Amino acid sequence: MKEMRQKTERINLGVLEKNEQYNDQMTDICEFIHKFVPGHSEEENCAQEPQKVLSGGDYLTYERHKQAKNCKSNCRTPSKQLKGLVPKIEEFHNQAEFLKLIWSLLYDTSSSNSIGTLYAARNKMNSRNVPSDPHDNFYASSEFMDKVTTAYIIAGGLHHFKMENLHSKPKPDYAGPVGDHDAMKEYIMEHAHQFVENHAVPHVQNLPDYGIQSNDIKCRYCDKEYRRPMSLRKHEARIHGHPDPQFNQQSGISPPVKTSYKSSVYDYTKLCLTLGLLRLNHNDAIRFGDGERLLRLAKFFCLYYKGGKCPKYAFALLETTAQAQCLLSERQAERFVWNRTVNHQGKIDTNHPNDLDLEHCNKVFKEDVHTYRGKYTEKTILRVSRSALATDGICKKFDNVSSVRQCSGKHKKTDMADDIQLLAEQLHSIGNVFDIDDSRVHDSFPNLKDPLASLNMEDIQTWISGSLKKFSSKHYV
Template sequence: MGILGKNEQYVDDMIDIVKHLYQYVPFHEDQLPDKETQPVKVLSGGDYLTFERHKEAQSSKVDGRTPSKRLEGLIPKIEDFHVQAEWQKVIWKHLYSTSSSRDIGTLYAARNALKAHNVSSTPSKDFYASAELLNKFTDAYLVSGALHHFGLKDVNSSPTRNKFEDNPDSKSDVKQYILSEARTFVDNYVMTKVPELTQEQQSLKCKYCEQEFVQPVSLKQHEQFHIQFAEDIQPYSTSTGTVHFTQDKVFNYTHTTLMLCLLRRNHDNAIHMGDGARIVRLYKYFLLFYKVSGCPKYAYATLELLCQTMCLLSERKAYQLTWNRSVNYQGQIDTNHPMDLDIEHDNKSFKNDVTSHRGVITQRIIDRVSRSLDTTDRIVRNYNAISKVHHPSGKHTSKNTEGDVLILVKQFEDLKLYDFIAGRQHSAFPNINGNPLKNLKMTDFKQWIKKCCMKFSKKHYYYPKNQ
């Protein structure tokens, strides 16, 4: 479409950008004599900044006389690559601390053990380095979990429990056995109890023990006590028979690690497989964690995306929004990548070409490079192939990370990450619990959803929905 000399930080420039995009909307008013004809709605995606500025530009045109003057033909949406980057921030908030270098089993200790010095406390500074560390860290925790679940001493030993019993009479299936054991592991160490969104306090009665109170403040303090001692606090008896309640911060860290890292891996796999329905389903979980992790902007954008698929858009447009979330140039399974990442690749190629014009960048050069970018890239790749010139493809290839994963697994051997041992502490995570969602106040969360849905329903570009 060409590169515009506009800055999306400014309202006037963003309006010009949206108007430029609008010329690609079918049946806009310049194409038909009937000015009242409804344009066919088209989805327009980007990162959070583009998403937010796009909505502001359309809202500023709400008083236009025709649908096209109101820019109703464009529907803003949020893309997946920048959501991946934001999810890394969530993981860093709960698992990363520079004061945990001596706490073996933590993310920062793993970073030091693997000498991943390009990873910092701000994962967005080097997204791929942070992603690579997270992949190794997740694999190490899963391998350690498998060793614990099957009673293995090391990766080369044989299982001592939960072994596969090959019984010809019962027609045992190895696949079903693996899935069953994986489900058991997930139920024991990953799944957690989440408060129901439909819970409402009708009276001053505790929803945990049904004790009645006179003052709402007393009821709130009492329920906070129940939440604090709900799951991650286990009872144990002393020699005198006295029962005490204590926590295991190391076990809590393990539970939080598996929960966050497996959600990330599931989202990444859903993108690679082009499974739009699974991506949208995962956003329901992301929404909860964004609210408790200090990410209000992405929580708001995620909620709007969910509302778009459920009620704001027509069934046809919601289907497009769900399943048109990635691109695939190889035509093979498990090779999809997000649309906004594809745009980032095009931007990189454009910057490389436009800066080769001796530093003189004019609108004429911008137009020429933007329109010939794909063709020149194909010519250069073909020339390099014929001339047998080695040129990096720029694609991310899978590396063998087995050695780094085994280094971390070796460190985890004596920690008993999957055993509950009362009283264990993490010096850098004194307040960590096994479920970050315990801090989510469901009553306030429900009120926030109601307010946001009211705002969404007033956006003029969501109507009519019959397209």
Template structure:
């Protein structure tokens, strides 16, 4: 939900309802009236809107690859003479070319700003943070120190006349802003769908790798807490944990509460469901007599949920400690 919220910040604008090919324009055109307000209050409505637009973009790119927007004008292989594996291989080869062309080639480097800071020791940001001692930022010219970088900047610029500025590269204007917008929408929604399908399939490895792609999106939209969380997740799965702990960390991220394939949900979402049910169970029971009257029923319901959850975890191939 937070990743979709970050995508929403980059692509959605209610003031663009009259601009064709924007998300809000398609929201009105398709009649997705439930996609309104904050993303957290209409998560599935917004997700279905973005997925519908993504499906349309994929079809357009596929037809363009075949050379025509009309299926009657396209020459397709004779699938009746092909084995199922050959048909799938033909389809995958085209999809692979589309992903390589529209997702990876000429991609905008949205972490360029971070990379410039890390690679350039003389960068302005490195100058201000190089004098940190015991969690405080020390002035380069006197004995004063400060808790925040902004205070240090104000002090050195006011008292010592320090002024640092790195020239910013001017981005060349694009010849087709609409195409850039559609491709950005395609890339971001593809990342969301990749992560979403990884959760459904219980593919911990894919979800862990997805955190690397989510990180710059969170940074771009000023979602600092989730930027740190992505760094933390990537670090734990990239050598900080011993092999056994790393395997458990990657594999045990989901729970299947209804059975069947591709019906997994993330553990944090399951905890939110339990939290919601707990609050619903406690609604209205605010007096001592009411709490005692319903305590037995409340505990029995939650113990049943806990026992069922432990049984599902114990039946998995990898056990949690």
């Protein structure tokens, strides 16, 4: 925390008239940044290795960045090969993508009458600025999801402690050690733990015990090496009798019979709560700049993206995990893990994602450059790119001193609390969303399943080992 509360120093390198969506222009961008890498050399035949510096972006930028490095991998010198840049995916775009995943699973405009669903909550709280695609208004969607998750936690608390409403007290059995602060804290944490175990931990199957268990395709009994995973499986099952459903089916065991599945109101509750809590945890880790926790969460996000049909982000997060665990050197990995946020206020919980900070800079720059009405030269761009943030800072300070009221668009805390209370009451007393009753269903979500529970672990195993193989052939080191 001592490190993460330090104020960030931001140095503006200027604005290029390039578009990172085109491969050739992305290469130009990378070459431009590489000049700032310590150890960069323009000389021909200079074998000096530059230091490695992180270079982050959203998913597309990340992909193009890797391509640019691949294109240059045959150049003569390490500097020309862009060896000093380590591409990295940033957290703000990850936040946005996860919100989108939540929407794709739980948001349906035909569910306005089903109490407990996101769309019903939107109507109850009259949050008309919440769009069908969360990317259309990220902040409104994000604040809305904060409220819904909090309301779900409160309703869950009422259910857990068997309370009638927000104003009643817990039954004597649940009162806890009132008065003793430390004991009370422990008591609450214990119940919180129980609550999460009961309602928010999805059932995930283990990776299968057959097939590839590590990066070398080697028999675990006799160390014989294979080229293809399937031959290894066959060998292990046939020669050593290793249990594998495809090669030694024991008679009598038939595949599980598919029963018609119908998801209940409680299934929705569980998924909504699980995703909501994961999201809160992620946001909290970002606020504290807790890189280690962000990397731990990346593993969950990776599987959710995989199961929730966002293959690109699933792949990117798998690669992120691999970067931290094995692709980068220990020193690089430490930097990679702990350089995900900036902190402008110098408090322990005022970090925000690197890419969000950049979006902010872009906005300020664009506002300033618009005053030129399209008539600008390279010179003006350079000037504005250097002055825009400073001017913006001066204007803000001036507004502050002369008490010009700013409409920040944010709701007051009291509004939030009112909305949350309203929703929590409804979820608890009318919706009974925590009651396990299979006969009650949300009509718009007949087949809702936690994406983690429906993952095919054999496919995941093949995907992970295949991807690791791909990563290992790339130019990170």
